[in-house]
Amino acid sequence: MGFADDHLVPLVDPGLGNSAYLVDLGDGRALAVDAGRDLRALDAAARRRGLTVAFAADTHLHADFLSGAVQLAHDTGATILASAAGNRAFDHHGLADGDEIDLGGPTLRALATPGHTDEHLSFLLLDGARELGVFTGGSLIVGSAARTDLLGAARAEELARAQHRSLRRLATLPDDTAVWPTHGAGSFCSAPPGAERTTTIGAQKRANPLLGAPDEDTFVARLLASTGSYPAYFDRLAEANRRGPAVLTAQPLLPDLSARQVRDLLADGGQVVDVRPAADFAAGHVPGSLSIALRGQFATWLGWLLPDTVPLAFVVNDDQDADEIVWQAYKIGYERLAGRLAGGTAAWLADGNPQTTTAFVTADRTGGRPYLDVRQEAEFAAGHVPGAVHIELGALAAVAADAPRGAVVGCGHGERAMTAASLLERAGHHDLTVLDGGPADYAAAHDTPLTEGAHR
Template sequence: MGVEVGRLVPLVDEGLGNSAYLLDVGSGRALAVDPPRDLRALRAEARRRRLTVTWVAETHLHADFLSGAVQLAATDGATILASTTGRRTFPHHGLTDGDEIDLGGLTLQAWSTPGHTDEHLSYLLRDGPTAVGVFTGGSLIVGSVARTDLLGEDRTVELAHAQYASLHRLAALPDPTEIWPTHGSGSFCSAPPGSARTTTVGAEKTTNPLLRAPDVDTFTTRLLTSLGSYPAYFRWLAEMNRHGPQVVTGTPELARLSADEVRRLLAHGAVLVDVRPVTDVAAGHVPQALAIPLRAQFATWLGWLVPPEQPVVIVRNPDQAEEDILWPALTVGIEHIAGELDGGMSAWIADGGPVTRTALIRAPEISGPVLDVRQAGEYAAGHLPGAVHLELGDLAAAAPDAVPAGPTVVMCGHGERAMTAVTLLERAGRADLAVLVGGPQDWVAVTGQRLREGT
């Protein structure tokens, strides 16, 4: 039967950098692989194709998103397929290396491929004896492999050695075999930049620098030196996935909160997250608000900067949909959302609430110190001469003298992370900061100067 064009649908989350998969196996049944808790895209595709998700396969205990497997089991009656060594506490069909599932003409075979995590499974899809493709999770991804440092520094090298063996086991498949990874470009699980989300064994043999490493020690060095920082929520999501996230009933909604209710919540430790665009936040925001503009990367920064136990109050514009805020939040384990400021900033101002404004500047206006809050790899690839570097994820815990004193321009790639950084610093007492609209290339275009490379 094979996997005809269109029967396997990758469902890409550009913000988290991951792909889930929906496979039509015939007779109105489908297999879902590594679905996130935000099932909107998968459900829409299943409805369009008139499919019921019969099986849901998990390659590993995800650290970068909460799984939708338990939700699909509860609402669709799907059977969860996962490694027996994952110690999951919810009902599932445990698999070990070599176990097979008959999908009704196609066969799904579990392959033990530890490295990214201890219990990692890949799933080889066969049509009779022919290997059609393999769902590789984080074992073999486009141009790389996923990181091996999420279980602690003391396990990193050991897991890198396991990852090397898993990588070469997968590479022994026939060259035409399709590779369907979960992690891709934009994932903090360590995928290189690029637009491709799937690949083949043959292509990876030719282009993947880690697969071309001559020995395990070279592989380990190459992998570990490529690793950057990762979001704070990676430290607890895997354990939440082990027990299964709470099933969501109905459509999540934001409770409406008056200005006085918001003040009381903030006084008792809640954080106000302003999801409006940069220009709106700059024009006026609630003092002590944390600006995280709503975009593809919203969930990443919300989970990185807001502790899971802290209540959250939202400020949004009327054209920003509730579900586009709540589902990403739930997918990274931010569940204590108290509600939203009813009426938004207009209601706050009408109630006499104070307002903080932030200056926005363009590249020609830059003068004085510059704070660059991009990731280390972005900064090393090219930054303004003299710019101080401090990743956004490290900003809240940084020593006060790590941030330039006096009037400072804060920059990132476009302006969203810079606005988040400025509001973090405003919460710490700074009031002399401006956000650069744009990024390093805008400065190059204006000045004609070259960016500096390296750290």
């Protein structure tokens, strides 16, 4: 068993689809790679091993989460390692292609691998002359490469060609070199995501269709064809990471709010986010509130559907973790968290306020209505209800007037559909029904096969 097998701890954020890594350097110190601002799992892993993070390396200016490197520098005195070309506005050790850092045993070598972003670096971990593994960030990922359109459609092809050169460079490493990507299954930076999160150079040379492309033009066409939509907040986080997130000196909290305070917040332009399960939201909710059930993907939809500039109040069940709400919001830069409604909807009603209900039914009770599918394009193309209108959830608020009236709103299980219904209710739609289930349930209940292919 080698150094990497003994000393590397992957830390997966399944909601955002990303992996950070903690590397035990063997002397009580550690290297953290692409750590996010929510450091709870990394801190716990370091404590279990008796480690102090001495180095925090970032492969690129992340668009889908705020980096935890600045916080680690504050908390543990870690040296931040990042591309000099990123022009970060805080203390860090700027690296260029070929630069090496002695980690006190192993060595970290910077490899310029632009494509996903201009300043992207991969980090090759060396034990003497032996390549142990490479942290590839958003360059080579399992079965693909990360998307190249985050700097705008006008540069997507140019960056895809840079991505081609970067992957070809990584492919010259020995076949047994471990590949430790940041982006993976569930990440909107992946194009497309795969099921595995780590791999080897040899495995990718055999199985990655992009590395198997016969020429650069084919590579570019395949990569650009695989990109779908991405959350709106991606457009602002790279700059936030360049400036550096604010250091947190205490655990951020979600204070209690009275019903009157929530009512005043709404009147002043704030937003109410209801994080309860879809069925609870359907049974009764604050009028105008947005349903985003608290689960792994909570941060994604919060950042896609709401601005980060307005105060947010939350409706929470007693058995839900308020800390999870806070950290999912903070890791994507949402800090204007006013608090949570004390006593929930019961307190809202007791204060004399109205509530709204939404029909949430199984497929056998949905007949005779138009069907609105709010899943991603690839999901829709893989199989949808015949005649369904397709509008992705992330685009729905801007085109709510085009949504069919009195529709059955469906997704894969019901959570996104309930979010969509709450958006439509805010836009003046009524008599909506949300499907408790997915297209397969609808097809079975109505004895109709699903249709494949993109929306036309």
